Amino acid sequence: MTTRKFQIYRGDNKNGELVNFETEVKEGMVVLDAIHKIQAEQANDLAIRWNCKAGKCGSCSMEINGMPKLSCMTRMNEYRKDETIIVTPMKTFPVIKDLVTDVSWNYIQNKRIKPVKLAHECKTENGYVMYQNDVDRVQEFRKCIECYLCQNVCHVLRDHDKKDKFVGPRFMIRVASLEMHPLDTEDRIPELKKEFGSGMCNITKCCTDVCPENINITDNGIIPMKERVVDRFYDPITILGRKIFGKKKKKFPPLSP
Amino acid sequence: MSTKTSFAIHDKGFTKTLRKDNWRLYPGLVVFGLTSFLIYGFWSAWQANFYWYSGGQEGFGGYLAPFYSPLLFIKESVEGAAPMTHSIFGPWPSWWPSWIPPSPSLLILAVPGIFRFTCYYYRKAYYRAFSGTPPACAVGALQRKRKEGYKGETGFMVVQNIHRITVYFAAIYIIVFFYDAYLSFFRAGEFGVGLGSLLLLGNPILLASYIFGCHSIRHLVSGSRDCYSCGLRGDIAHKNGMIVGWFNRRHELFAWLSLVWIMIADLYIRMVSMGYINDPNTWGF
Numbered sequence: 104m105t106t107r108k109f110q111i112y113r114g115d116n117k118n119g120e121l122v123n124f125e126t127e128v129k130e131g132m133v134v135l136d137a138i139h140k141i142q143a144e145q146a147n148d149l150a151i152r153w154n155c156k157a158g159k160c161g162s163c164s165m166e167i168n169g170m171p172k173l174s175c176m177t178r179m180n181e182y183r184k185d186e187t188i189i190v191t192p193m194k195t196f197p198v199i200k201d202l203v204t205d206v207s208w209n210y211i212q213n214k215r216i217k218p219v220k221l222a223h224e225c226k227t228e229n230g231y232v233m234y235q236n237d238v239d240r241v242q243e244f245r246k247c248i249e250c251y252l253c254q255n256v257c258h259v260l261r262d263h264d265k266k267d268k269f270v271g272p273r274f275m276i277r278v279a280s281l282e283m284h285p286l287d288t289e290d291r292i293p294e295l296k297k298e299f300g301s302g303m304c305n306i307t308k309c310c311t312d313v314c315p316e317n318i319n320i321t322d323n324g325i326i327p328m329k330e331r332v333v334d335r336f337y338d339p340i341t342i343l344g345r346k347i348f349g350k351k352k353k354k355f356p357p358l359s360p
Numbered sequence: 361m362s363t364k365t366s367f368a369i370h371d372k373g374f375t376k377t378l379r380k381d382n383w384r385l386y387p388g389l390v391v392f393g394l395t396s397f398l399i400y401g402f403w404s405a406w407q408a409n410f411y412w413y414s415g416g417q418e419g420f421g422g423y424l425a426p427f428y429s430p431l432l433f434i435k436e437s438v439e440g441a442a443p444m445t446h447s448i449f450g451p452w453p454s455w456w457p458s459w460i461p462p463s464p465s466l467l468i469l470a471v472p473g474i475f476r477f478t479c480y481y482y483r484k485a486y487y488r489a490f491s492g493t494p495p496a497c498a499v500g501a502l503q504r505k506r507k508e509g510y511k512g513e514t515g516f517m518v519v520q521n522i523h524r525i526t527v528y529f530a531a532i533y534i535i536v537f538f539y540d541a542y543l544s545f546f547r548a549g550e551f552g553v554g555l556g557s558l559l560l561l562g563n564p565i566l567l568a569s570y571i572f573g574c575h576s577i578r579h580l581v582s583g584s585r586d587c588y589s590c591g592l593r594g595d596i597a598h599k600n601g602m603i604v605g606w607f608n609r610r611h612e613l614f615a616w617l618s619l620v621w622i623m624i625a626d627l628y629i630r631m632v633s634m635g636y637i638n639d640p641n642t643w644g645f
Contacts, residue, residue, distance in 0.1 A: 112369060119369050169378030169498055189378050191369060194498075198369055236588040236598050258494040262372060262501035263510035285587045303512035305487050306480055309497035322575065322608065326480055330524075330579035337521040354590040 104129055107137065107179065108187040111149070116198040121189065122146075128179050135163050135174040138190065138202075150201040158315055161250030165202050166191045171252040171313045193255040206251050212270045215298070219281055220289040225355050233356050237285035243323060244280035246316040247273065253310035253320055259303050269300035272310035276324035282331065285356055296332045304329070374492060376500035383496035390489035393616065394482075400623055401427060401469065408463035410440030410633040413556070414547060415643065418443070421546025423556040423639075425629040426563050426622050428465045430536045435462040440633040475530035478523035480575045481615045524576040531571055537564035547643045554641030556632060559625040566621050570614035573607030 107128045110121040124141045135153060142149045151174075154160040158176040165174050168182070168189050182188055196204035225231050253272040259265045270278075278291050278299065295301045306329075308321045318324070334341045345351075377383070404427045414422030424431070424442060434444055435452035444451065452462045460466065476482050487493050492502035493510070504510045513520050541564055544557040571577070582601030588594040607614065631637040 114369070116369075166378065166498065168380050170381075171498055186380075191378065194370065234589040236594075237586070239588075239598075256497050258501040259510065259512060261498075262494060262503070265510060265512075269512070283586055285589075287586075300512070300514070302514035302518065303510075305493060305512050305517070306483050307487050307494065307497075308484050309494065312497050321484075322480075322611075326575045327579060327583045330576060330583060333521050333524060333576075334579075334584065337518075338524055354587045354594075356587055356589040 105184055107182075107184065109137065109141065110187055110189045111138070111141070111146075111202070112191045112198075113146075113149070113201050114198070115200055119198065121191075123187075130180075132179045133175055134167055134172075134177045134179060134188065134190065137179060137188075138174060150199070150203045152203045159248055161248035161315075164193055164250045164252050164255065166193060166255075171256045173250060173252070173315045176315055193251070195255040195257070195261045196251070206254075208266060209249070209251055209254060209271070209273065212274045213277065215270070215294075216274060216277055216281070217289045217291055217294075219284060219287050221286045222288050222353075222355050225286050225358070227358055231286055232358050233285045234360070237356055240323065241280045241283050243318055244276045246318055247276065248316060249273065250315060252313045252315065256309045256313045257304075258307065258309065259300075259305075265300070265303060269303035272304070272320045272325060274299065275301065275304065275328055276318065276320055279324040279328050282328065288353065292331055292335050295328055296336060301325070301329055301332050372503070373500050374502045375495055377496075377498055379496070379498060383499055387489035387495050390485045393619070394486060394489070397619055397623055400627070401473075404626055404630065405463050405465035405469050406461055407630075408435075408461035408465075409438045410630050411465070412440055412442035412446075413629055413633040413639070415639075417548040419548035421543055421548060421550070423544050423554075423560060423629045423632065424540050425626045425633070426537060426540065426560065427469070427626045428463070429540050430468060431464045432467050433462075433464060438462065440630075471526070471529045472533060474522070475526040476615075476619070478520050478526055479615065480523070481611050483520065523574075524580070527571065527574055527576050534564050534568045534571060537567060540564075547641075550643065552642040554639045554643070556625075556629055556639050556641070559621070559628055563618075563622055563625050566614060566618040569607055570611070570618040572604060573609075573611040573614055574604075575608065575611075578604040578608055 104127045106125050109124040109126065111124060112119055113122045114120060124145060126137055126140050126144065128137055135156060138151055142151065152162045153175065154162040156175045158173055163174045164171065166172070167174065167177055171193065190202065192198050192202045193204045196206050196208065199205050221231060251273060254260060257271050259269045260271055278295055281287055281289065282291055304325055306321050306326060310320045311322070314320055411425040411428040412422055430448060431442055431446050432448050433450065433452045434442055434447040436444055456462055488495055494501035541557070541561040544560040545551055545553060578601065581604060582597045585594060585597050588598035628637065632639045
């Protein structure tokens with residue numbers, strides 16, 4: 104057992120302060136454990152959102168020593184014993200109370216994306232048919248736990264406050280997962296450029312750096328989407344090719360191997 | 361619970377952060393690396409001399425400094441110039457302004473320069489290091505003063521979308537540099553190996569490793585498809601994606617290795633051509 108020092112944000116969106124706490128910490132504890140201990144022993148009204156404590160629900164996102172992290176996956180032994188650990192809520196979203204932020208803006212962005220529209224010709228009596236090769240890329244994006252750490256760290260949203268211009272990394276990969284879907288027939292590329300703001304991203308890759316699921320958001324999700332926007336709007340060769348030969352007909356996986 | 365510290369949660373400002381780690385290291389290294397490369401590159405290109413070394417022997421073979429390759433025109437009268445047989449279009453044009461040195465490098469530098477400038481990796485590096493958008497993750501970005509604020513790559517920087525076109529031209533350099541490497545293993549038609557040959561062989565290998573990991577190439581050979589189980593072409597595209605993907609995951613590594621290597625190779629051949637370094641090789645035996 105060692106005594107560790109914390110500074111935890113207490114307050115709402117307008118007024119708040121860092122409050123000093125000290126608590127005993129045992130081997131194996133994570134930052135969320137320590138906060139729970141402080142909540143139980145010293146500050147019963149400390150607000151914190153959490154759920155699974157296993158890095159799978161994406162609820163306990165916050166900033167620990169200024170870095171966006173899941174508090175349940177951040178071990179205490181990552182920090183020096185004499186160090187004061189600063190815990191603050193996510194900066195990009197309005198604070199409701201203490202460490203809890205209002206992330207509802209993200210749900211609104213999600214609704215703006217056209218849902219999957221499966222090709223009816225791919226349906227068999229056993230359901231839809233697709234193959235592992237076709238879904239290798241998309242599976243990576245399905246690991247997303249919607250912790251919104253990527254949205255929080257994205258400087259377009261965080262520092263420049265362009266929430267009206269850019270949907271953020273989480274929804275760029277949602278669009279990617281739908282656009283790369285082998286059975287999907289919907290076209291989201293025009294919205295991606297004009298409404299979702301693919302051009303606002305300058306690929307500084309902080310979203311990838313903070314992702315607790317290690318999704319390669321920028322390289323495998325955002326950049327391929329930017330390349331599809333280039334195909335449609337900027338590359339003279341592909342534009343000319345479409346004018347001469349027409350739009351490519353989408354191919355679907357065979358119904359049997 | 362003890363004392364409290366006043367703190368505004370939504371404080372914004374350039375480099376404002378609660379991070380305690382050494383976040384300045386990465387942008388600092390990038391500024392050092394890219395600035396060194398730019399200064400050396402322009403200095404080398406501006407010299408217009410000592411870019412060729414063949415040990416004073418004529419015939420097939422010799423070292424050509426990579427910053428000067430390919431040789432579109434050659435002015436033979438300058439010191440350390442390549443023989444005219446290596447010029448693609450012949451002698452140096454007479455209309456060339458006298459205040460600009462007759463450097464073959466100045467004619468070709470823009471192509472790899474624009475390729476690297478628009479590269480998806482380098483964009484991360486210099487946006488962080490030079491334009492502060494953001495300098496590091498969760499560190500306050502430089503605010504834009506104009507009315508519409510930050511525009512990302514929708515304003516002037518929309519020009520980054522030419523990256524795909526620049527890849528086609530940059531890929532030509534792989535062939536050119538492999539030819540230069542081949543040339544470097546000969547001196548007056550005789551096969552041999554020198555330190556310069558090894559440096560010139562490493563150059564196209566690293567450049568190819570960098571270019572084959574390009575996100576635009578990955579898109580062209582694989583990423584633009586949604587269906588990989590649709591026949592032979594789909595299968596080929598899937599395999600292409602796996603190969604390019606391997607290089608793509610190491611794109612940053614090869615971007616820096618190829619950048620540093622070409623600089624060292626160019627400097628080495630310049631020094632050998634100027635007589636400051638004695639090239640260890642097998643031709644003397």
